Amino acid sequence: MSGDLKWNKIFGAALGTAFVILVVQQASGLIYHSEPPEKMGYFVDAPDEAAGGAAEVELPPDWGTVLPTADLAAGEAAFARCQACHDAHQGGADKIGPNLYGVVGGPVLHRAGFAYSDAMTKHKADVPTWNYDALNSFITAPAKYVPGTKMSFAGIRDTQTRINLIAWLRTQGSTNDPIPAPDPSRQPGAAAPAEGAAPAEGAAGAEAPAAAAAAPAEAPAPAAAH
Ligand code: HEC
Structure with a gap:
């Protein structure tokens, strides 16, 4: 019986972890997908760069x-x-x-x-x-x-x-x-356009990892469940 109890705890912990992962996924899904369209109106052919x-x-x-x-x-x-x-x-x-x-x-x-x-x-x-x-x-x-x-x-x-x-x-x-x-x-060569745009600094979506990092703190550590 005590063996079953131990497995219950382990499954419980795993379930808890899965739940937290789901919540984090949902939350980041909201973050990523909630941007409103940039412009309203007729077509907008996005100008590249x-x-x-x-x-x-x-x-x-x-x-x-x-x-x-x-x-x-x-x-x-x-x-x-x-x-x-x-x-x-x-x-x-x-x-x-x-x-x-x-x-x-x-x-x-x-x-x-x-x-x-x-x-x-x-x-x-x-x-x-x-x-x-x-x-x-x-x-x-x-x-x-x-x-x-x-x-x-x-x-x-x-x-x-x-x-x-x-x-x-x-x-x-x-x-x-x-x-x-x-x-x-x-004709080509008559004048050279200015050097290309400066490289973009930082990675996009820097906010998301921070939000994700906060949540896992709550995940039960399997090692502690005995
Ligand atoms: C969303 C609707 C829309 C789209 C798409 C559009 N136009 Fe226009 N176009 C207009 C309107 C409205 C005007 C009148 C502009 C004004 O009076 O300021 C206009 C004016 C013009 C004029 C000036 C005509 C004149 O008599 O002086 C030209 C040339 C033109 N468009 C070419 C194009 C070309 C080529 C494309 C596709 C690459 C295009 N347009 C796409 C709506 C559009």
């Missing part, structure tokens, strides 16, 4: 070189990210955003009937035309390039994706817009 800011330092593409070799099919596929808000077909309706047929090389505010933001109206005074550089800057980070724009889109950070997209958009009503001649000052 937004903090690094490397994209801002980058030279603008040399359109005369990159447009003729752009991947139009990939550009059309990339337009899926715009399609919820924009139609690019000739005669297509305005949606949440204006129809984009002919926008490449066209005037800013190119759709007469569309209710543009004040921000975009002001932008037109600075840069009246959607030339390749302007489009590229806008699509990279709309709210940065036109602060206050009502285009709720985080932007496309990948340069080649933007090039493909702009090249495809050009085929939608803008093939008369000339492709500029190659520009040596924009």
Whole structure:
């Protein structure tokens, strides 16, 4: 009988430990999974490495070189990210955003009937035309390039994706817009972007281990149960 009692204690201790582990797992689950979404609204394409800011330092593409070799099919596929808000077909309706047929090389505010933001109206005074550089800057980070724009889109950070997209958009009503001649000052090597972002310090989630460490103190030590 005393043997049974001993086993009872051991099982009890094991059960207790399992219980504590479960509680800790649940608690850390709550910690890890309770972050609210960062932004509300339409789509948010998370900009990769937004903090690094490397994209801002980058030279603008040399359109005369990159447009003729752009991947139009990939550009059309990339337009899926715009399609919820924009139609690019000739005669297509305005949606949440204006129809984009002919926008490449066209005037800013190119759709007469569309209710543009004040921000975009002001932008037109600075840069009246959607030339390749302007489009590229806008699509990279709309709210940065036109602060206050009502285009709720985080932007496309990948340069080649933007090039493909702009090249495809050009085929939608803008093939008369000339492709500029190659520009040596924009070719790779003309300027080097600043050194990469400093290495991130510390490990992520430093709080969690502390919380976990507090709980095991309560776990019964099997050795003491005799
Ligand atoms: C969430 C909806 C939404 C998405 C997604 C979106 N746009 Fe827009 N877009 C808008 C709105 C709204 C405007 C009008 C902006 C303003 O008035 O400030 C706009 C304006 C524009 C303009 C200026 C048009 C003009 O007539 O001056 C261009 C160019 C443009 N968008 C391109 C794109 C491209 C390319 C994509 C995909 C990479 C995209 N947009 C994704 C909503 C969107």
